[in-house]
Amino acid sequence: MLKMMTFQGLLGQHPMPRTPDFLGHPQKLPSTSEVDSEASMSEASSEDLVPALEARVAPEPEGEEAVEEKEKKKKPKGLASVFSIFKGRKRKKEKSSPSSGQPEPGPGLNSPPPTVEELKAALEAGRLEAAGLLLALEQELVAMAMAGGMDEEELVRRQSKVEALYVLLRDQVLGLLRRPLDTAPERLHQALAVVAEQEREDRRAAEAGPGAATLATTRPRCWLQQWRHTVAVVAAERMGVRPATGTEGRSEMEGAFLHMGRTMKEDLEAVAERLRPLFPAEFDVVGTYARSYHEHFAAHAATLAQFELCERDAYLLLLWVQNLYPNDILRSPTLAAELQGVSLGSLLPPRQIRLLEASFLSNEVDNVKELMARALELESQRWTQDVAPQKLDGHCHSELAIDIIQIVSQGEAKAENITPDLGLQIKQVLLVELATFLRSYQRTFDEFLERGKQLKNYRANVIANINNCLSFRTSIEQNWQVLQDPQRQLLDPLSEIKSHGFDILLQNLFVDLKPLFKRFTKTRWAVPAETLEEILATVDGRLPEFWKLQDCFREELMEAVHLHLVKEYIIRLSKRQLVLKTAEQQQQLASHILANADTIQLFCKQNGSPASWLHPALPTMAEIIRLQDPSAIKMEVATYATSYPDFSKGHLSAILAIKGNLSSSEAKSIRNILDINMGVQEPSRALFSLIKVG
Template identity: 80%
Template sequence: MLKMMTFQGLLDQRPVPGTLDFLRHPQKLPSPSEADSEASMSEASSEDLAPPLEAGVSPELEGVKAVKKKKKPKALASVFNLFKGKKKKSSPCSVQPELPEPGLGLDSRAPTVEELKAALDDGRLEVAGSLLALEQELVALAMAGSLDAEELVQRQSKVEALYTLLRDQVLGLLRQPLDAAPERLRQALAIVVEQEHADQRAAEAGPGVTTLVTTRPRCWLQQWRHGVAVVASERMGARPAAGAEGLSEMEGTFLHMGRTMKEDLEAVVERLRPLFPAEFDVMATYARSYHEHFVTHVAALTQFELCERDTYLLLLWVQNLYPNDILKSPKLAGDLQGISLGSLLSPRQIQTLEAMFLSNEAANVKELMARALELESQRWDQDVAPQKLDGRCHSELAIDIIQIVSQGQAKAENITPSLGLQMKQILLVELATFLRSYQRTFDEFLERGKQLRNYRANVIANINNCPAFRTSMEQNWQAIQDPRSHLLDPLRELKSHSFDTLLQSLFLDLKPLFKRFTKTRWAAPAETLEEILTTVGGQLPQFQELQDGCWEELMEAVHLHLVKEYIVCLCKRPLVLKTAEQQQQLARHILANAEAIQHFCMQNGSPANWLHPALPTLAEIIRLQDPSAIKMEVATYATSYPDFSKGHLSAILAIKGNLSSSDAKSIRNILDLDTGTRAPSRPLFSLIKLG
């Protein structure tokens, strides 16, 4: 049997080692100006960063050696470890130049370029305000024309080198936000916000002095977002750790991506969102970055020809697991509600994949059911005895078929309820086709396998299959309009043919016993019936391996046969009773026999209550002498047995030798009133052929 892959439970498992590491592993964050920044930093020697003497800087700074080499900023580190609360201690600065507070210099003196560089090298972000003031001062000098072009370019290069240091410090912190102390993280975030405001002011001011190279907007917020996208791609695209056994490479990849996205975004909600200013829109930024990688990955998969399993897996993630288990998970649903991430695939792509899935699954179900029937048929022909379950003959065929159909239905419903409804319609057709094939195959076995030792046991085992089929269909297909008309008919025919086969020998043994009623002109009917019932009782034990419900149906068939054959004997022409006394005596015999038949059949489990009035009412028709009273009995009888025809009534009335032909015709005409108004739900008289 096929086993469906389900991932809801796997998504909720705790992360394997290395999960959620998007804040700890060193990685380089590309930026639009990375090449320029490297070039600027290579030029940022102590000589370049020393302001000219004529700018008011003390000459002692001219001989200062080159400043420390720029440290490369750490990339985003592991989110998993940091989301558990681990924090890296920042190393203390070896040298801390005395710097004035931003905007309030000591002795009203602004820090020098070299002092700013040394402070930035030591990670002192508080000098960002002084750097911004230095940039604004340079713009003001340029606007006033106080400096020549060469000196403006030289000073601007130094400012830009400092900004490169600051940017790397700030974005480096934001690449590993939970690795920093909250106050230091807020400081870095505030610097980005201030830079965004400076970009806006520069845009509002219009083009600057042509001598200066345009450096605004710096777009640090945009660079941060780009860095988040890079991290998301690296996190989602990382090789998944060894997962659950039985998962294919594609299944393992989807599970890794889904779990990574879910747990990373939960960490963003819990730890980052409270710290980040609104300008960052931190949740939307991370969510869109992870979503876009998922979209790209899924879109790439659709370019290839997918196998059945991968088609199902892709639909399951796109239509169910991703929107429900990730985007609507308890910790994320509220925050993602206002972020329109959309579907991983377009509606047209989804429709194409769903059509492929339905076609594949229908073919798969059809093949599996045919294979199960073939294996079962081989066991019949090989005379393999069926299993015994609680003393009853048992076949696995019904269980196998029900499981095959249920799995196909469940797979579709796992994707979406609407796809489940489409699958139900398809499986309904396939199941009806299978049951008809099953009935034909078993009918062939009933004809060719009569000499096999385990013939009767296999017949009983397949009769026992029918209730399981019927129960499953009535429970699972009740929403389908009138499924019984085409689904249950093959089962009824299979059982009917099987019961006829099982009871054939018994009925042959009963045939000469019933003939005694007519040959002896109904002499000693009680003794004859007693022998009939003894014969039946002697053969019933061979059917005890039937399930209870099937045993009741068998007994109903036996009950029907006894009543039918008794009526056949009454309809035989040779019996004509001309006196009322003779007719009343026969009626008493019939009533006694009817009571014996009913008691025997009920005692052995027959549920056929509908047969109870069949013989007693005929006895009453034979006993009555008043034509009007006979008419009333006939009218009532026809209501209970709509297949009671004029021919059958004539055969019964022929017993009454003292009934005139006109009265007989008048009584027969009662049946014309109801002719064609109602078809019999259970045949009785239609089984009795006259002539």
């Protein structure tokens, strides 16, 4: 029986080599403008980012108001307060006036702005605090461009310096987010904060509308989108690693699916457990990683679906698409809740899945048919080659039924592994194929019954095939109840195999019993006890062979023997060769019949016959022979007809012929009792319909 295949089970069969640590890829995020930014920043100074007074306003007389205005323009608001983060830089200290007595000013509003080299060095050193300075410089540059008064070429040059620093900042931030599990939580929080700040600035710029025409449009920067792209790149790298070769019994495609499935599951579990608590909700970190891994998985599956795959790989593709991927990964205990709101969909479109399923069903049904035919061919060869059947618990045994049931069950299980609905579809088709096989099995068995009678192991193989019917019937009754008419399609061939087998086993016995039963009439029932004793001894000699049958079949066979004994006994009484004139003679015969009936019933019951319905047949007939009152005989006949609906006037006439002291009118009156409709149903078991009377 094909075991249910699960993702966990597949992973547990052969350990796969570990792939690199999740999100620990050493590559740096590529930057298309990195070389240009290095060159453009090499000549920059603080004057590139903090405009000189001359570049901002026209010269004016040095009045008090002019001096104040000049001082305001030299110190752009909002920048000096954040420059203090660059502690430790060596700057020239302004000496305080000796006469003032004031201490030297510390970093603060009077601190000079950082140079481009200092910002560059800070960013290269990973000091993401500089992101705030860079944003402030960008905003100040935009403000100056909007205010006018500065040379356009100078504005463009300064903007290029700002953008060069942004390239460096972006590479630093996305580089950290590319390897989040290798990054300290504090640093990760900083990088996430920078991306979130840039997203807010993108939205603010979009709401503000177009800026000065002098500056190139740099918003939106879309760093959140670039981070998502980085995740997709990492997912492709992780999923695209080729698994180690040499995995026993696995195709290249199977190994690739196992690697991708395990990698996706383990990585998403790490994201959910370790990253989701650290990332802001707007990043949708679990959904972003899940979609990236899913897209790579789906692209790989779609590519494979375009090729003409072997049956094994086509089945494996369906198994992953319809079962293992959605159930063992997406709905696994650790990920089901995390992915509940993430709509990933199927790895393949519905139309492609339907085509693959149709191909699978066709191939699998053909395989089942071929395997069943081959199993029957091998079994029939053993019969004709006179190979003795196996013995199991003392019974003749054949593996045919087990093989066929396993073949059909495996086909059904493979489909159910894909989806329950596909399992139901193939079950309906396999029902038809199983019924066809059983008819073929019946025909092959009948041919053997005709041609193999001279073989030494002929009868043992007949018994083995009868026993096969039990395994078939049990499996059908337990597993194939979807049939509208299972009796006709599946059970009828089994009944015929059993019936024909019984005929072979009983044929010689019944032939041997025939001359013994004839003695009853030849001796005019003078010594019925001795004749019956010889009959039962003959039956007893055949019983050891019957014990090789399964118990249920042995009981059925003994019931057939029981029926034959009662039937032949009645036939001998119905020969019209015995006419008894006196009541005493009739009572003596009735006593013999009663004694024989008890002997037959006891013998058959002790040897397993369940045919208790046969027990009244002979005693009631003896009572009809014994009784002398026509009314009493009528009542007994009426009761007899109720127990045995196939008891006819012909059978009654043959019994009444024994009573030589009964007038023709009385006999006719007794026979007419059978004309009365007593609501008798058709017989469920045949007895008198098997007895022909002249």
